[in-house]
Amino acid sequence: MDQSLTTALERFADHAKILIALDFDGCVAELTSVAADARPVPENARAIEALAALDGVDLAYVSGRSLDTLRELASPPEGVLLIGSHGAEKDLGGDAPGLELSTTEQMARGQIIDTLTEVAADAEGAWVEHKPAGAALHVRNVDGEELAEHVLEHGRAALSLVDGAYLKNGKKVLESVVVLATKGEGITDLREHTSPDAVLFAGDDVTDEQGFAVLEAEDVGIKVGEGDTAAAHRIAAPKDLAAVLRLIADRRAGHSQEARPDS
Ligand SMILES: O=P(O)(O)OC[C@H]1O[C@H](O[C@H]2O[C@H](CO)[C@@H](O)[C@H](O)[C@H]2O)[C@H](O)[C@@H](O)[C@@H]1O
Numbered sequence: 001m002d003q004s005l006t007t008a009l010e011r012f013a014d015h016a017k018i019l020i021a022l023d024f025d026g027c028v029a030e031l032t033s034v035a036a037d038a039r040p041v042p043e044n045a046r047a048i049e050a051l052a053a054l055d056g057v058d059l060a061y062v063s064g065r066s067l068d069t070l071r072e073l074a075s076p077p078e079g080v081l082l083i084g085s086h087g088a089e090k091d092l093g094g095d096a097p098g099l100e101l102s103t104t105e106q107m108a109r110g111q112i113i114d115t116l117t118e119v120a121a122d123a124e125g126a127w128v129e130h131k132p133a134g135a136a137l138h139v140r141n142v143d144g145e146e147l148a149e150h151v152l153e154h155g156r157a158a159l160s161l162v163d164g165a166y167l168k169n170g171k172k173v174l175e176s177v178v179v180l181a182t183k184g185e186g187i188t189d190l191r192e193h194t195s196p197d198a199v200l201f202a203g204d205d206v207t208d209e210q211g212f213a214v215l216e217a218e219d220v221g222i223k224v225g226e227g228d229t230a231a232a233h234r235i236a237a238p239k240d241l242a243a244v245l246r247l248i249a250d251r252r253a254g255h256s257q258e259a260r261p262d263s
Contacts (some may be wrong), residue, residue, distance in 0.1 A: 001243055005222070006249050007231045009244060012220050013251040015197035017056045020248070021083075021187055021211070022241075023203030024063040025169050025172060027224045030238050032202075035129060036074055041238050045075075047245035052077040058194040062186045063208060064170065066132050067091055067098075081171055081190060086168060086207055087181030088133045092193050099132050105178040108164035109134055112176045115158045122185075123151045133164070134177035148172065170205050183211035200248075201231075202241060 012018060022028050029038040029049070040048070051057050060081040063070050066166040067084035076082065082091040088097045101109060113130055116137045120126040125141035137155045139148040155174045159165045191199060197218065201211045204224035212221040212230040221231035224238060233236070235241060 001236070001241075001247075002233075005235075005244070006099060006247070008220050008233060009200075009247050010251060012198050012200055012218075013219070013248040014255070015056075017058075017194075017196045018248075019058045019060065019190060019194050019196035019199045020051060020245070021060040021062045021190055021199060021201045023183075023201075023205065023208050023211075023224075024061055024065055024070060026204035027202050027238055028074065028241060029059075031140075031171065035138065036073070040074060041242065043121075043242035044238065044245065047242045047249060048080075049077050050249045050253075051245055052079060053144075054249060055062075057248075057252065058190075058196060060190050061116035062087075062183050062203070062211060064136075064168075064175065064199070064205075081193070082181070083190065085133045085179075085181070086175075086177070087183050087186035087189075088177065088179040090189065092189070099179070101133070101178060105133075108162060108178040109160045112159065112165050112178070115162055116155055116174075116176065119151065119155045119158055121248070122154070123147065126151050131175070131177075133179045133181075134175060136173050136175040138173050140172040156175070156202065168207055170207060183207055184214040187211050187214050202235075203231075204246070 025038055028044045032038045052059050062083040064086045067082055067089045070084050113135045115144045116128045116135050118126050123142055129136040129139050139151045142148040152174045159176050164178050165176045166180050200220040202222040215221045223229035223231040223234045
């Protein structure tokens, strides 16, 4: 870990109340060719469990996955807050109703699924994930970069004819949703809900940039992997996240036996 990240994490860990918000795929879990096979890297899962047990720490997943899928794949410890569907779904621990689509949105979602299913039928390896607010066209298993990009382009063109379909690009995936929401809005909701002194957000994909965009001076943004980013810090891969989380947990556990510096 480079010194600037270590210094930022130590400063972050010393705040009395912190929020740690984590993307799932490509951040807590390695990317997999079968989307349903994604699971937290075991060291990351252990570090998340350790943090969840500490006072003054709120943990959250901020993911493009649906809430149901996120719960199943991530198996978050009790009390972890969940933002799903790129901000369109929330579980902040209360009785708030789940995502409810209007009749128009339901029709648009149906058209998105039909449109992407037709596109995928033309390309071996492509498949469509049905999601609460839309659908995702996956091309990770399409043979060849050029063909995969062509399938995504076909999807974008076909979706341009669907009223109310908003597009989100990701890693080997084109998502289309009927509810406009972002991870930035999700992180802002989490900040309002938990009132932390500082927020850490880590993510690997294009949609995570909207999360980094809402971070403030005391916050820490960590990009996982390669690519342009607004995050101030970077780690190479999901397996490197555990060291980040452990540093925070160890420093806070150490301080809990003495007075916390800023409390
Ligand atoms: O915001 P995230 O938690 O990172 O979720 C983003 C999307 O992740 C999933 O797709 C990605 O991960 C798959 C498993 O590693 C991989 O096969 C796929 O190519 C990636 O795009 C998920 O299937 C989507 O629904 C999420 O929106």
